[in-house]
Amino acid sequence: MTQYTVAIKDIVREENLNCGNKARALSIMTSEDIRLPDGICITPDAYKEFITQTGLKGRILMELGRKDLKDMRWEELWDASLRIRNMFVRTPLYPSLREDIISGLPKPLQRKPVVIRSSSTAEDTQGTSFAGLHDSFVNVTGIDRILHHIKLVWGSLWSDAALSYSKELSLDINNSAMSVLIQNMIVGTKSGIAFGEDPNDPKKAVIEAVYGLNKGLVDGDIEPDRWVVSGETGRIVSQHQSAHARYTTVTTEGTILKKKNLAGTRSPLLNKNEISEIFSTLTTIQNIFGSKQDIEWTFRRGLLYILQARPITVRSSRDNNKRRVWDLSLRRSIDNLNNLSEKIEKVYLPAMTKAANKLSGRDLNKKSDEELAQEIAERKKAFDYWRAIYWNEFIPFAHGFRLFGQVYNDRLSPEDPYEFVDILATSHLLSLERNRALESFAKDIFKSSQGLPRSDSDPVLNDRLEKFIEKFTGVSCDITKCQDEKETLLNIARQLLHKSPSKKNRPGRREKKKKLFLNSFSKKDRAYAENLLDIGRKSYRLRDDDNIYLGRFEGLLTEAIEESRKRLGRRCKDTYTCSNPEEVIRALHFRTYKPKAVKESTHKDSHIKVQARQLRGQPASRGIAEGTARVLSTAEDLGLVQNGEIVVCDAIDPNMTFVIPLVSAIVERRGGMLIHGAIIAREYGIPCVTGIPDATDLIKTGDYLTVDGYYGLVIVHDQKEAQEKRSAVHRLSTKKENIS
Amino acid sequence: MLKKRPSLRSDIEKLLRKERLGVIATRGEPYPYATLVGFSFTKDLKRLFFATMRSTRKYRNILNNQHVSVLIDTRKNDIDDFKDAVALTILGRAAELEKADKKKYLTLYLKRFPHLKSFIEDPETALVEIQVDRYIFVRRFQEVKELSLI
Numbered sequence: 001m002t003q004y005t006v007a008i009k010d011i012v013r014e015e016n017l018n019c020g021n022k023a024r025a026l027s028i029m030t031s032e033d034i035r036l037p038d039g040i041c042i043t044p045d046a047y048k049e050f051i052t053q054t055g056l057k058g059r060i061l062m063e064l065g066r067k068d069l070k071d072m073r074w075e076e077l078w079d080a081s082l083r084i085r086n087m088f089v090r091t092p093l094y095p096s097l098r099e100d101i102i103s104g105l106p107k108p109l110q111r112k113p114v115v116i117r118s119s120s121t122a123e124d125t126q127g128t129s130f131a132g133l134h135d136s137f138v139n140v141t142g143i144d145r146i147l148h149h150i151k152l153v154w155g156s157l158w159s160d161a162a163l164s165y166s167k168e169l170s171l172d173i174n175n176s177a178m179s180v181l182i183q184n185m186i187v188g189t190k191s192g193i194a195f196g197e198d199p200n201d202p203k204k205a206v207i208e209a210v211y212g213l214n215k216g217l218v219d220g221d222i223e224p225d226r227w228v229v230s231g232e233t234g235r236i237v238s239q240h241q242s243a244h245a246r247y248t249t250v251t252t253e254g255t256i257l258k259k260k261n262l263a264g265t266r267s268p269l270l271n272k273n274e275i276s277e278i279f280s281t282l283t284t285i286q287n288i289f290g291s292k293q294d295i296e297w298t299f300r301r302g303l304l305y306i307l308q309a310r311p312i313t314v315r316s317s318r319d320n321n322k323r324r325v326w327d328l329s330l331r332r333s334i335d336n337l338n339n340l341s342e343k344i345e346k347v348y349l350p351a352m353t354k355a356a357n358k359l360s361g362r363d364l365n366k367k368s369d370e371e372l373a374q375e376i377a378e379r380k381k382a383f384d385y386w387r388a389i390y391w392n393e394f395i396p397f398a399h400g401f402r403l404f405g406q407v408y409n410d411r412l413s414p415e416d417p418y419e420f421v422d423i424l425a426t427s428h429l430l431s432l433e434r435n436r437a438l439e440s441f442a443k444d445i446f447k448s449s450q451g452l453p454r455s456d457s458d459p460v461l462n463d464r465l466e467k468f469i470e471k472f473t474g475v476s477c478d479i480t481k482c483q484d485e486k487e488t489l490l491n492i493a494r495q496l497l498h499k500s501p502s503k504k505n506r507p508g509r510r511e512k513k514k515k516l517f518l519n520s521f522s523k524k525d526r527a528y529a530e531n532l533l534d535i536g537r538k539s540y541r542l543r544d545d546d547n548i549y550l551g552r553f554e555g556l557l558t559e560a561i562e563e564s565r566k567r568l569g570r571r572c573k574d575t576y577t578c579s580n581p582e583e584v585i586r587a588l589h590f591r592t593y594k595p596k597a598v599k600e601s602t603h604k605d606s607h608i609k610v611q612a613r614q615l616r617g618q619p620a621s622r623g624i625a626e627g628t629a630r631v632l633s634t635a636e637d638l639g640l641v642q643n644g645e646i647v648v649c650d651a652i653d654p655n656m657t658f659v660i661p662l663v664s665a666i667v668e669r670r671g672g673m674l675i676h677g678a679i680i681a682r683e684y685g686i687p688c689v690t691g692i693p694d695a696t697d698l699i700k701t702g703d704y705l706t707v708d709g710y711y712g713l714v715i716v717h718d719q720k721e722a723q724e725k726r727s728a729v730h731r732l733s734t735k736k737e738n739i740s
Numbered sequence: 741m742l743k744k745r746p747s748l749r750s751d752i753e754k755l756l757r758k759e760r761l762g763v764i765a766t767r768g769e770p771y772p773y774a775t776l777v778g779f780s781f782t783k784d785l786k787r788l789f790f791a792t793m794r795s796t797r798k799y800r801n802i803l804n805n806q807h808v809s810v811l812i813d814t815r816k817n818d819i820d821d822f823k824d825a826v827a828l829t830i831l832g833r834a835a836e837l838e839k840a841d842k843k844k845y846l847t848l849y850l851k852r853f854p855h856l857k858s859f860i861e862d863p864e865t866a867l868v869e870i871q872v873d874r875y876i877f878v879r880r881f882q883e884v885k886e887l888s889l890i
Contacts, residue, residue, distance in 0.1 A: 058819055065823030065880050173820065610748045613876065613884035698885070713882055 004046035005104025020119030039183030075672030086417035088155030188298030196292035212247035234279035373588040400539025424540035442493035488639035612698035619712035620678035623687035625665035652677030665707035762812035766801035
């Protein structure tokens, strides 16, 4: 034992030492002669000293202070967590702490592969189980790798999942701490879990088993063999045999999922004696702790080892926060993401395109009111269907680039925790493709036109604009429709010709970083790294493109509602009156029915003289820009955007990306580093700050802003400052013109 | 769905209710002069009051220049302050209350500071009113909002 380390077997004797319940449970079981891997615990004092001595404590606090955790979206929680994790990765262990840990680590553990587990002082208490909120690592070898992973476990005290349970965990910078268990790695031939109480029948227990390590089972990637047994006697009540197609094993570092040669694996994984031994050990453990337990076990060379035990709780059924349960379900393993990727690429996206093509190009003009009502219903149904797919399949797939980002940061410790985005970004994003097409379209039409072209007086131009809109939105235009869209496009195209070139991502740098990432893996693990990069890129691209795919259905629905508005005339008082499809359908069916208005969301402060001076959000794309604010509240506002302005909006959606090449910065109410607006901002090299809930209320079009994309700050200058700054910019541009 | 925060006005009122001391800065020559005072305020947030002897430097400064700034904050001198502390800077114009007005607002002041009764009844003590022009509210270290009353 050293100042910051203690042998697991000794924890139980140290009354004043809180190494977390996971560590204490292991210690108690060791003292009761349950077979467990040997190991030590790094006490929570080591964590506390580390964050205090290195100044991390203050930095974490500042990160958490950006916004109330309860107000953060899952993406924002993940961002905060990633930044904190990177702080731990980049902060070296100071010499005395490093020496203390090394001297407390028994020699065999310094040489052999180990398992490094989190043991938070708040998790796994009776009645509250928060398993899976913090990180654990399997198969780590060598002092430097162990020390690196200790920091990762410490950092995971602030994981996104832990942050979303911060209230229940009483997560607090002064009182929360993390201890770390370092144990001998037991590479079992078959492993699993045992659950002292069947969730469907409290009188029964459940045993599950898989080949190899149990990581694949815990992650939900491998279907296990399953036995339901009597909770009293251990008698087998029922059993289910799985396909045994895959198993988890060790690789150079960490684990890997492999396909199993199915020959000879048709019989159940555990024999009766083994089931009996697991059940009997489970019962012993339950007697020790006096409560039903959930244990993890493994067999090596015929000997049963217990890896972990914790009290059974039923978090998911007790957690009334459905959104949070859903957020936590977004964590996916690489294997799960590979399956999802194939499904999205080969099934969903082609089906979406086919469905959207089928709906577009229908002449709504020629439809009767009844037929138009049917068309709206059909389009609404399609939109709802694909929106559900979007939430249930596309959004979870976004975990692909989260996973990539985490691995990239763990291996390369970059200064910018979002450096990985540069590798993921490729020029194939649909919105960028569309913007390039618009730029070339702009050059083309202005070259062939004299003066300012107008779509209503130029049939050729009108035709080209309609085709452009149809190609990228799926909405079919004719001579009377899409007039606003056409004018907006023309205005943007006109300004695109005069904009200064933007600082876009450089492909050379991207390639260099990619090589650095891949070379950080051993040859044996290179395929895994390539796979991770591939999934990262696909999910990153989809995160952007999915908005466009889904946007087509939304556009089609809007198109049909627009047509209805024209027909309903005065029955549609304003935009809000005829925006609910059900109301519009009813009005089309019944000539006297007046559609009810959807309530306009208001976020106004009750006091009219409130002004923002500085607003804090998340730094989503680096850089600093100054300029005049353009608040986007309606689609019409898009057409008003001027070169160099700063766009302030709820969220950049696919229909807005046209204007991004013109603007000098983006400010969004919606939070997240990897949302559409942030992705596009990074692509164009302009600063972006997200997650300022009252941005569109407190910032007015015409305000002069400074956007700091490094720190996540938006400064609203008062009139005097704004005037001075505008004059300075004017003087500078006049000087430039004179020089040129 | 983005949640709506309580209004800035209610945040300010809450802070004024919670804290009873603030630092007032008056304009001296050559240095600005900062000193601690106990304050009360009206419900409409238009006025703040503090008591001072007429012989003090801040009182003299106010006679020369009515513009003052007051800082009220919730710091605990702890690292958590960088996350949790809020600060309010009040910009306004200060002047001693005339006799009739003093009587009117004295009750308000003494309700907050009953232990200052003998101090405030001293003939040398002035009850100073600050007419607030602006409140500048800072939270989360860098988030700054302004409530203007003029």
